[in-house]
Amino acid sequence: MKKNNWILVFLLIVGFLVGNLLGTYFGNSFFSYGAKFGLTSPIELNLGFIELVFGINFNVTIAGVIGLIVAFLIYKFAVR
Numbered sequence: 001m002k003k004n005n006w007i008l009v010f011l012l013i014v015g016f017l018v019g020n021l022l023g024t025y026f027g028n029s030f031f032s033y034g035a036k037f038g039l040t041s042p043i044e045l046n047l048g049f050i051e052l053v054f055g056i057n058f059n060v061t062i063a064g065v066i067g068l069i070v071a072f073l074i075y076k077f078a079v080r
Contacts, residue, residue: 007079011071019067020059034061 023032042055 004079008072008075011075012068015067015069015071015074016064017067019064019070020061022067023061023063026063031063031066032061034059034064036060 023034026032036057036059038057039055042053045052045054
């Protein structure tokens, strides 16, 4: 039986979100330590009739990484 990759992507996103929520909840603990990276200012594209703004930021914490690992383990053992 083939494993569904969409389930893996969904579980990884949920694991990362739950991990970051827990890191934010614990405040100034070890789990909330991390780094923020991405575009410092958004890229703007003005075509005259429409203006598009592109930007992305990532906030990676220890709790988010632990959430990713737990989500991958759940996928590995639950989806067979």
